[in-house]
Amino acid sequence: MEEAAITGRIISVNGPIVKAEGLVEISMFDIAEVGPDRLIGEVIRLEEDLAIIQVYEDNTGLKPGDEVRSYGRPLSVLLGPGLIANIYDGIQRPLIGIAESCENHTLMGIVDRCYIKKGIKIAPLDPEKKWDFKPTVKEGDIVREGSVIGELQETELVLHKTIVPPGIAGKVEFIAEAGGYSIEDSIYTVVQGKKNYNGKLADYWPVRKPRPFKSKKNPVTPLITGQRILDTFFPIARGGTAAIPGGFGTGKTMTQHALAKWCNADIIVYIGCGERGNEMTEVLNDFPRLVDERTGRPLMERTVMIGNTSNMPVPAREVSIYTGVTIAEYYRDMGYNVAVMADSTSRWAEALRELSSRLGDMPAEEGFPPYLATRLAEFYERAGLVETLSNEEGSITIIGAVSPPGGDFSEPVTQHTTRFIRCFWALDKILADARHYPSISWIESYTEYLNDIQEWWKELDSEWMTLRNDAMNILLEDTRLQQIVKLVGPDALPVSQRFILFCAEIIKNAFLQQNSFDPKDMYCSPDKQVKLLKAIICFFRKGKELLSCGLELSKLQSLDAVSEMVRLKSEIGNDEIEKIDAFIQRLESSLNSLKEEVNISHTPDFSKGKSVVKE
Amino acid sequence: MKSELEYTNLAGISGPLIFVQGVKGVGYGDLVEIRNGSGEVRTGQTLEVDEEIAVVQVFEGTTGLSIKGTRTTFIGKPLEIPTHREMLGRVFDGLGRPIDGAPQVISDLMMNINGLPINPYMREYPRDFIQTGISAIDGMNTLIRGQKLPIFSGSGMPHNRIAAQIARQARLLTAHEEFTVIFVAMGVKFDIARFFIDSLEESGVLPRSAVFLSLADAPSIERLITPRVALTLAEYLAFTEGMHVLVILTDMTNYCESLRELSSSRGEIPSRKGYPGYLYSDLASIYERAGRIQGAKGSITQIPILTMPSDDISHPVPDLTGYITEGQIVLERELFNKGVYPPIAGLPSLSRLMKDGIGEGRTRKDHAQVAAQLFASYAKVKRIRALAAIVGEEELSDLDKIYLRFGNVFEERFLSQGYNENRSIETTLDIGWEMLSVLPEEELYRISKEDIQRYYIPQKGDV
Numbered sequence A: 001m002e003e004a005a006i007t008g009r010i011i012s013v014n015g016p017i018v019k020a021e022g023l024v025e026i027s028m029f030d031i032a033e034v035g036p037d038r039l040i041g042e043v044i045r046l047e048e049d050l051a052i053i054q055v056y057e058d059n060t061g062l063k064p065g066d067e068v069r070s071y072g073r074p075l076s077v078l079l080g081p082g083l084i085a086n087i088y089d090g091i092q093r094p095l096i097g098i099a100e101s102c103e104n105h106t107l108m109g110i111v112d113r114c115y116i117k118k119g120i121k122i123a124p125l126d127p128e129k130k131w132d133f134k135p136t137v138k139e140g141d142i143v144r145e146g147s148v149i150g151e152l153q154e155t156e157l158v159l160h161k162t163i164v165p166p167g168i169a170g171k172v173e174f175i176a177e178a179g180g181y182s183i184e185d186s187i188y189t190v191v192q193g194k195k196n197y198n199g200k201l202a203d204y205w206p207v208r209k210p211r212p213f214k215s216k217k218n219p220v221t222p223l224i225t226g227q228r229i230l231d232t233f234f235p236i237a238r239g240g241t242a243a244i245p246g247g248f249g250t251g252k253t254m255t256q257h258a259l260a261k262w263c264n265a266d267i268i269v270y271i272g273c274g275e276r277g278n279e280m281t282e283v284l285n286d287f288p289r290l291v292d293e294r295t296g297r298p299l300m301e302r303t304v305m306i307g308n309t310s311n312m313p314v315p316a317r318e319v320s321i322y323t324g325v326t327i328a329e330y331y332r333d334m335g336y337n338v339a340v341m342a343d344s345t346s347r348w349a350e351a352l353r354e355l356s357s358r359l360g361d362m363p364a365e366e367g368f369p370p371y372l373a374t375r376l377a378e379f380y381e382r383a384g385l386v387e388t389l390s391n392e393e394g395s396i397t398i399i400g401a402v403s404p405p406g407g408d409f410s411e412p413v414t415q416h417t418t419r420f421i422r423c424f425w426a427l428d429k430i431l432a433d434a435r436h437y438p439s440i441s442w443i444e445s446y447t448e449y450l451n452d453i454q455e456w457w458k459e460l461d462s463e464w465m466t467l468r469n470d471a472m473n474i475l476l477e478d479t480r481l482q483q484i485v486k487l488v489g490p491d492a493l494p495v496s497q498r499f500i501l502f503c504a505e506i507i508k509n510a511f512l513q514q515n516s517f518d519p520k521d522m523y524c525s526p527d528k529q530v531k532l533l534k535a536i537i538c539f540f541r542k543g544k545e546l547l548s549c550g551l552e553l554s555k556l557q558s559l560d561a562v563s564e565m566v567r568l569k570s571e572i573g574n575d576e577i578e579k580i581d582a583f584i585q586r587l588e589s590s591l592n593s594l595k596e597e598v599n600i601s602h603t604p605d606f607s608k609g610k611s612v613v614k615e
Numbered sequence B: 001m002k003s004e005l006e007y008t009n010l011a012g013i014s015g016p017l018i019f020v021q022g023v024k025g026v027g028y029g030d031l032v033e034i035r036n037g038s039g040e041v042r043t044g045q046t047l048e049v050d051e052e053i054a055v056v057q058v059f060e061g062t063t064g065l066s067i068k069g070t071r072t073t074f075i076g077k078p079l080e081i082p083t084h085r086e087m088l089g090r091v092f093d094g095l096g097r098p099i100d101g102a103p104q105v106i107s108d109l110m111m112n113i114n115g116l117p118i119n120p121y122m123r124e125y126p127r128d129f130i131q132t133g134i135s136a137i138d139g140m141n142t143l144i145r146g147q148k149l150p151i152f153s154g155s156g157m158p159h160n161r162i163a164a165q166i167a168r169q170a171r172l173l174t175a176h177e178e179f180t181v182i183f184v185a186m187g188v189k190f191d192i193a194r195f196f197i198d199s200l201e202e203s204g205v206l207p208r209s210a211v212f213l214s215l216a217d218a219p220s221i222e223r224l225i226t227p228r229v230a231l232t233l234a235e236y237l238a239f240t241e242g243m244h245v246l247v248i249l250t251d252m253t254n255y256c257e258s259l260r261e262l263s264s265s266r267g268e269i270p271s272r273k274g275y276p277g278y279l280y281s282d283l284a285s286i287y288e289r290a291g292r293i294q295g296a297k298g299s300i301t302q303i304p305i306l307t308m309p310s311d312d313i314s315h316p317v318p319d320l321t322g323y324i325t326e327g328q329i330v331l332e333r334e335l336f337n338k339g340v341y342p343p344i345a346g347l348p349s350l351s352r353l354m355k356d357g358i359g360e361g362r363t364r365k366d367h368a369q370v371a372a373q374l375f376a377s378y379a380k381v382k383r384i385r386a387l388a389a390i391v392g393e394e395e396l397s398d399l400d401k402i403y404l405r406f407g408n409v410f411e412e413r414f415l416s417q418g419y420n421e422n423r424s425i426e427t428t429l430d431i432g433w434e435m436l437s438v439l440p441e442e443e444l445y446r447i448s449k450e451d452i453q454r455y456y457i458p459q460k461g462d463v
Ligand SMILES: Nc1ncnc2c1ncn2[C@@H]1O[C@H](COP(=O)(O)OP(=O)(O)OP(=O)(O)O)[C@@H](O)[C@H]1O
Pocket: A246, A247, A248, A249, A250, A251, A252, A253, A254, A255, A275, A403, A437, A438, A439, A514, A515, A516, A517, B322, B323, B324, B351, B352, B353
């Protein structure tokens, strides 16, 4: 089965970049096997008779003169059943398979199993596993590219559809009957003119080439994340793009993990790109145990992980995001809503920078190559709500973390990214230092999806937009007033403005803050979000009215209901929100009884003493 | 199969690099032995090879090398060191050669100093609480076995004392296991190394410690090897011998400067402040060697120390370190000037692995909430202090004044402690409650009613 190989020789080695000669007829982005260990590489540039290859594994020991071979195939991902619940490195080598391939049980063997050695070759998908396949077409049917020809249950959560690959169409000459098949078995044959296409359960697709679809559509459904500040204030649509920029320790990974756990996508592709090993381990430990509220199944059953950690070869980091997004497209083409988390796109950009500098490219800003922006655009462009080739709807939402040096958003990666995304979730170091989590700034963040998705929320509660805007205005007013407070202290403000500061504090504590470790609060259903907001805004509106009737602010501040309000989020679960209704009733009645008090003794507010400024 | 190739004369010398012409069969990353005219031997590593020239970095530096008469031998494998239990209780130079007068350790097990990336699937997530006896760390920035938690310091601040105190006091509550300490000095002065060695000796830890010294007077390129040599031994001790190893690396800023020097002599395009674009990946190849793995009993906990040039946390060295490590202990000049020891900053310090290592059955049930409340209340103190500086303390509300009082006792009683004071986690949390009890009960919104009832100490005259 070995095809004829093209061979050449190494003439120089500089880090992971190898130059080779003699590879005639090799094309850009073809895979090359480099040196005696046949390390995986990819042709990234061709210069006259030289091929420049980036090597995706540790290449110490490579020498000029070593052999390079190629089969003229582009670097590809194997797409088929078995991707879900798996974890791969940047070039789709299965990390579980790598560990299990070292069978040795001696102590050194145990230690050996824990490391990724170079030259390991393991198939991305288990070639022996039998899948219970059911055909959905008959012999003689006409199929087109994208047509579903059969199904199998990949995990309890994912019905895997076997699809005729792009570029193939014709009459089904053979289709396997229902039964157990491996990814190497022939499943169907399509007659295409004079040629026959022999289909299997799995197929290769080049990583750098987007998979085709019919058309892009305008996203209208929100991706519910269960994170209040995102869903209520800066929502993203299914098929949208978002960036999470922030300095170290501000909460990028925590946010990405929370989204991967709780967002209502069908499939999650989590790409750990140049980040910590332990963070991947954490996902691997948590996801099989965490249960999806809607389906009752472990979250792992809808998750594919790509882990190319910071200490793994840098070039593979550059490919990892393409590997991830190609897998996402594969599931999108089955008609699923896929969410891709990439943590961190800055490490990917740095890999690009490192490789381009070894190639001697002329750098643009901060050493990054001039094509950084183009590459970012191409990546985010692979998101979207589409009509698939088989006329279904599928979507890819891309959420990329950005790690700006020194937390300064004016650097090139953050700046270019903002041009290609429509949701900006800015993390704020000051909030993080004060342990206000998630530390997403309500001042710097924005979303462009609000208008597209508001109908969805209005269906849940017709008042949603008003509640949201009222709360947002309180927060914005608070920011403005804080500037004054910094100069003169809060007591110099009129009572109505002090009340705004007070309500903003409530919104921050009772609504915006959401601890990812709090079992009742880590996921907040849309219903609960609206109800919590209602309680706060009810307090705000009624309170304002009472103050204008002359109630003392301190009476409002010391209401028991206020300290209760801050605890609602973590004391009331998503399945008992009628308790929030009950709370709102109690709140209203205690406010009403304050009203009666005011009516009896009508005294203006001099509580905080001397400097009450006239409104 | 080992191929040895020897060449005479060099094609050039530039900074720490030498260029050897006419090489054949030299591998990228291969170890090189360099002999000058007088027969003195140095070690180097191939950074780049083509059909004509090999570029070699010389760890001992190139001072005293000449073009003529220098002989180079290419050994067809990367730099390896022997690993053995017997290396404990010993002192080595920056390349892992003994400098304590005793002979070189013999071992059959030679290991590549660059190690291999750990498969994330085979890592064990770190969860075991290490009691350091320092309240600011145990209470609010808990150290976990297998964590990488750096100390961000500034010149003149007591980072070395804190690290020595941790090395001396570190205990696991669950098991009575002692830590093995590996101390790695990079570009620091002899007196600092002396201080550590003495401190390890006094506390009886020295016999189960290994010391690697690449001091300020050693060639700067050597420092690029030192942490790798030390971590190779650490990996052997932790994962093969099952020990719990605490690795203290000081000073990572010096390490990064050496890397910058090497990069600039190779003519590479610099990124921020002249540091190479791959500084992040290079640091990760050191820090990611911390952790635990499945099936092995031991662990590697790293405490890298770095001084922030002009106390600037956004400088590339602390910045990129923070992006890799699992939190950071930040020392604060203001506290230091106030005489607080240890001057551990309340807000920018963070331990990311704390969440899984504390709570019922590990430390105490109220731990997480007490820590969260201390952070939140102290953050408020900082805001009020800023305000007081403008409007004057008298103008503050009564509540704000209480907060100021809380801030002061927090710094004096909770943060401050003696260099020899070893507090149990209970003591730390109890002091925490004492501090929180300065505040009115309603202010403790991060704590459950139940815990408030149990631990809150009502002030006299409050009821
Ligand atoms: N929503 C949250 N709930 C509770 N804690 C949080 C939350 N967000 C962040 N944190 C805290 O902040 C720490 C750092 O968060 P995270 O690891 O996500 O930072 P990061 O931005 O990914 O940093 P880096 O760039 O270094 O990877 C966490 O370990 C956790 O302690």
